[in-house]
Amino acid sequence: MDILHHKEKIVCDQCVEKFSKYEDLINHARHVHHHPIVRCNECGREFIHEKDRLHHVREEHEEKLDSREHKNLHERKLGLTPQEDLDTNRKNFSDNF
Numbered sequence: 001m002d003i004l005h006h007k008e009k010i011v012c013d014q015c016v017e018k019f020s021k022y023e024d025l026i027n028h029a030r031h032v033h034h035h036p037i038v039r040c041n042e043c044g045r046e047f048i049h050e051k052d053r054l055h056h057v058r059e060e061h062e063e064k065l066d067s068r069e070h071k072n073l074h075e076r077k078l079g080l081t082p083q084e085d086l087d088t089n090r091k092n093f094s095d096n097f
Contacts, residue, residue: 043061
């Protein structure tokens with residue numbers, strides 16, 4: 001299901017119905033065409049295609065993702081082996097249940 005823009009309207013490529021908002025197209029795709037919807041893990045925004053979600057994450061959450069990577073590199077510099085890092089993350093995650 002691709003998104004087609006026509007005269008400021010978003011058009012469903014499966015039935016050519018027109019929408020003024022992307023969210024309306026998502027609801028249409030979900031309920032009329034039973035198209036699976038993907039959700040951003042960071043903010044919950046919904047997308048019709050995984051490629052659109054990935055683009056969104058790179059554009060909107062890149063700084064947050066970069067800081068996570070930086071944190072992981074910092075922990076490794078402190079002497080944590082990959083296994084110790086995994087054990088620490090596993091312990092932190094299991095503490096939430």
